Amino acid sequence: MSYNIIVLAKQVPDTKNITGDAMKPDGTVNRIALPTIFNPEDLNALEEALKIKDEYGAKITVLTMGPPSAAEVLRQSLFRGADDVILLSDRKFAAADTLATSYVLSLAIKKIGKFDLIIGGRQAIDGDTAQVGPQTAEKLKVNQATCVNDIVELTNDSITVNRNTDHGSETIKTKLPILLTITAEANTPRPPSVKKTLTYKNALSLIEKNDYDEEYLKSNKKPFVIKNWDHKDINAKTERCGLTGSPTQVKKIENIVLETGNFKNIENSASGIKNLISELMSEHIIG
Amino acid sequence: MNEVLVYIELQNEKIADVSLELLGKAQDLAKKTSAKCGAILIGNNIKNHHEILFQYGADTIYSTEDLSLKNYAPLPYTKTVCEIVEKSKPQIVLYGATVNGRDLAPRIASKLKVGLTADCTELQIGDYQKKKKGEIKNYKNILYQIRPAFGGNIIATIVSPDHRPQMATVRPGVMKVKKNDKTNSGKVVNIKTDIPQELLITEIIKTIKIEKNVDLNASSIIVAGGMGVGSKENFKLIHKLAKTLGGIVGASRAAVDANFINADHQIGQTGTTVQPKLYIAVGISGQIQHIAGMSNSNRIIAINTDKDAPIFQIANYGIVGDFNDVIPKLIKTFKTLKK
Ligand SMILES: Cc1cc2nc3c(=O)[nH]c(=O)nc-3n(C[C@H](O)[C@H](O)[C@H](O)COP(=O)(O)OP(=O)(O)OC[C@H]3O[C@@H](n4cnc5c(N)ncnc54)[C@H](O)[C@@H]3O)c2cc1C
Numbered sequence: 001m002s003y004n005i006i007v008l009a010k011q012v013p014d015t016k017n018i019t020g021d022a023m024k025p026d027g028t029v030n031r032i033a034l035p036t037i038f039n040p041e042d043l044n045a046l047e048e049a050l051k052i053k054d055e056y057g058a059k060i061t062v063l064t065m066g067p068p069s070a071a072e073v074l075r076q077s078l079f080r081g082a083d084d085v086i087l088l089s090d091r092k093f094a095a096a097d098t099l100a101t102s103y104v105l106s107l108a109i110k111k112i113g114k115f116d117l118i119i120g121g122r123q124a125i126d127g128d129t130a131q132v133g134p135q136t137a138e139k140l141k142v143n144q145a146t147c148v149n150d151i152v153e154l155t156n157d158s159i160t161v162n163r164n165t166d167h168g169s170e171t172i173k174t175k176l177p178i179l180l181t182i183t184a185e186a187n188t189p190r191p192p193s194v195k196k197t198l199t200y201k202n203a204l205s206l207i208e209k210n211d212y213d214e215e216y217l218k219s220n221k222k223p224f225v226i227k228n229w230d231h232k233d234i235n236a237k238t239e240r241c242g243l244t245g246s247p248t249q250v251k252k253i254e255n256i257v258l259e260t261g262n263f264k265n266i267e268n269s270a271s272g273i274k275n276l277i278s279e280l281m282s283e284h285i286i287g
Numbered sequence: 288m289n290e291v292l293v294y295i296e297l298q299n300e301k302i303a304d305v306s307l308e309l310l311g312k313a314q315d316l317a318k319k320t321s322a323k324c325g326a327i328l329i330g331n332n333i334k335n336h337h338e339i340l341f342q343y344g345a346d347t348i349y350s351t352e353d354l355s356l357k358n359y360a361p362l363p364y365t366k367t368v369c370e371i372v373e374k375s376k377p378q379i380v381l382y383g384a385t386v387n388g389r390d391l392a393p394r395i396a397s398k399l400k401v402g403l404t405a406d407c408t409e410l411q412i413g414d415y416q417k418k419k420k421g422e423i424k425n426y427k428n429i430l431y432q433i434r435p436a437f438g439g440n441i442i443a444t445i446v447s448p449d450h451r452p453q454m455a456t457v458r459p460g461v462m463k464v465k466k467n468d469k470t471n472s473g474k475v476v477n478i479k480t481d482i483p484q485e486l487l488i489t490e491i492i493k494t495i496k497i498e499k500n501v502d503l504n505a506s507s508i509i510v511a512g513g514m515g516v517g518s519k520e521n522f523k524l525i526h527k528l529a530k531t532l533g534g535i536v537g538a539s540r541a542a543v544d545a546n547f548i549n550a551d552h553q554i555g556q557t558g559t560t561v562q563p564k565l566y567i568a569v570g571i572s573g574q575i576q577h578i579a580g581m582s583n584s585n586r587i588i589a590i591n592t593d594k595d596a597p598i599f600q601i602a603n604y605g606i607v608g609d610f611n612d613v614i615p616k617l618i619k620t621f622k623t624l625k626k
Contacts, residue, residue: 015438128406165386167497169494174490246402247450268607281624285508285585286533
């Protein structure tokens with residue numbers, strides 16, 4: 001059979017090169033100041049979906065919520081083999097915490113309608129919360145398996161997966177539909193296909209069209225238009241979206257200040273080391 | 288004030304260490320808000336855990352026993368814990384940031400439509416002022432949920448002032464347990480549940496337990512080696528110092544990535560969090576992600592050739608020098624003084 005798969009993807013700042021200036025005074029992220037990437041484990045999620053498509057056939061829809069520029073992860077998904085992509089972008093969605101995000105994602109998924117699997121990355125590297133997947137599953141009233149490192153078996157109505165636990169791993173079998181979150185160990189994401197990249201390189205969402213070459217839009221080739229849904233399209237209540245719909249608030253953000261406690265410089269000499277060891281022994285820290 | 292509750296996670300029919308650590312913290316939070324501290328215990332055949340929970344600080348245990356709760360599964364556990372929370376109306380609920388804690392807590396938050404902060408490393412009680420459209424609202428005694436964010440580059444304090452309960456998952460190993468041997472009993476509130484068959488769809492086919500070959504929290508002394516140690520061969524010196532002092536060997540991620548030692552020894556944000564009496568950092572530069580896992584150690588000795596290495600900023604004792612030279616001196620001096 002062929003499966004309907006929804007992949008949840010997020011565009012994230014590359015947290016490897018970040019300073020405290022990357023935050024705005026209100027405590028939210030100053031995304032414009034940061035280089036962005038496809039959240040690494042979301043690429044593993046997409047790869048898992050593509051593997052299913054290769055083996056059994058599937059329609060893969062990739063969903064992302066973010067600013068207009070997040071359309072880039074959708075293009076990246078098309079380059080790798082996604083069939084359809086949807087951008088959830090609306091000022092009303094901005095500065096959402098995980099609860100408000102899962103509200104918007106779950107309404108978008110309801111609008112898409114039929115699905116057998118929803119697959120996301122285990123967590124996003126900007127927040128490391130791992131919460132959006134389970135929160136979305138709860139809103140859709142579907143089961144979940146998190147931290148999945150392998151899909152062992154897939155049938156018409158059941159799935160067997162191996163997931164990491166704190167002390168090893170477990171293999172569980174359950175019914176479809178289900179939401180999975182995938183770890184980096186699960187696979188090595190494929191690179192974009194050259195052919196698909198040529199086909200979709202000009203795919204764009206109309207809300208980012210200002211960044212686009214007007215000439216291209218006027219040319220007779222029709223660009224692939226990435227769907228953009230706002231809160232009206234998914235029937236979202238604005239009070240449950242974005243900052244307003246987020247119960248958690250950032251009280252403060254601090255750069256990490258390393259504490260200079262009572263620092264003692266120990267001379268690298270026989271007497272320096274002898275004094276150190278004696279001190280630690282007399283305090284019963286060693287000995 | 289309403290209670291501070293801890294969700295008790297059972298792993299292989301034993302209480303997870305982090306649950307007891309959280310009871311320690313919950314007692315503090317309860318005291319600061321003039322409230323009591325309680326435990327949420329669900330599963331099958333779980334009465335044998337009551338005494339331990341009272342000893343570690345629970346005033347009340349909210350318990351649901353049911354055969355269908357024998358093993359963790361997200362659907363029946365979400366339903367049961369939500370029922371307990373709705374009945375007991377706590378101000379705060381804490382969960383261990385374990386794999387299953389982070390599987391369960393977000394579902395509960397989603398169902399109850401409350402806030403949840405992931406993977407906290409510190410919790411405090413304090414006041415909060417919210418300014419919105421020129422209006423000022425003051426909140427007293429709310430939960431500060433403190434966590435590293437952005438790959439560990441910053442520390443964020445999160446609050447959920449308008450929603451109850453306030454909920455957080457907390458990283459294992461960062462809170463201190465508080466045991467009181469005199470208290471062996473307390474109040475048990477049994478809550479019945481009725482789990483429909485359609486929620487019982489997750490079947491565990493196989494579990495594989497991988498014994499970690501090291502328990503970094505088992506010793507009060509850790510000798511940790513980093514990239515500066517240079518090779519697996521050189522790491523023998525780290526092992527030797529640890530053995531001499533009766534400690535355990537830890538490592539930075541760079542040392543693990545370079546295959547000097549296996550990943551079970553990694554300390555830091557993506558490894559284990561430790562707080563030994565003595566931490567000796569050898570050839571470790573002291574990047575934020577490493578410090579996140581060891582800065583609560585009682586005493587820190589840093590051995591590094593670079594006098595400007597950031598590790599010296601959090602160390603209590605710094606030795607600028609080559610470990611090849613310093614470690615043998617430490618071993619020799621210790622052995623002499625011990626006699
Ligand atoms: C998301 C994320 C998570 C991370 N999680 C972790 C984590 O959990 N744990 C962790 O440790 N890291 C983690 N890191 C990596 C971290 O940023 C650093 O790269 C790592 O801690 C560096 O390890 P190091 O100090 O051993 O190596 P280096 O930074 O290379 O430092 C080596 C040090 O050895 C000193 N040295 C060299 N030769 C000698 C000698 N002969 N004698 C004495 N000193 C010598 C050098 O002066 C230098 O200070 C993470 C990074 C990211 C982005």
